[in-house]
Amino acid sequence: MIELVPPEDKHRDSLVKLLNNVNVERWLLQIPSPYTYEDADSWLKRCKENSEDEIDFAYVIENEGIHVGGIGLHKKFEHSAEVGYWIGEEYWGKGFATAALYKILHIGFNELNYSESMLTYLKEIQVQKKYF
Numbered sequence: 001m002i003e004l005v006p007p008e009d010k011h012r013d014s015l016v017k018l019l020n021n022v023n024v025e026r027w028l029l030q031i032p033s034p035y036t037y038e039d040a041d042s043w044l045k046r047c048k049e050n051s052e053d054e055i056d057f058a059y060v061i062e063n064e065g066i067h068v069g070g071i072g073l074h075k076k077f078e079h080s081a082e083v084g085y086w087i088g089e090e091y092w093g094k095g096f097a098t099a100a101l102y103k104i105l106h107i108g109f110n111e112l113n114y115s116e117s118m119l120t121y122l123k124e125i126q127v128q129k130k131y132f
Helices: 009-019 037-053 096-111
Strands: 002-005 056-063 066-077 080-087 116-119
Touching: 002 096, 009 037, 009 066, 037 056, 056 080, 056 096, 066 096, 080 096
Parallel strands: 080 116
Antiparallel strands: 002 056, 056 066, 066 080
16 A cells, blocks of 8 residues: 655665656656756755745655655645656556555645646646646
8 A cells, every 4th residue: 555755865765766767757847867866865855845835745655665656746826736746667557656646636635725736747648637
């Protein structure tokens, strides 16, 4: 069963491993390539700082304690947020993204009181833009 947990220093190695993959990074707009330990350190630091401003809410997706991806909410307007996520390639097709989306939407609607959440996609992904 997956859990959404706050990013911590213990995720540093797995961030670098999972994000240094052309098949993952091609779907992400703001990921440096190659993804270095300095990039991971910078992102972890930003997560700690941003958790206090209540605009960005970042989580690590873990399955039975193993880091499989990331997901977050970025506040766009007073009661709405954009959802972003990624899954490490070795964990694709196992339902982790779907389960994480359900959990992050529960947080957005029930804990943060958002009334709208937006998920956008890159054209190569054959899914529709949806509003939750």
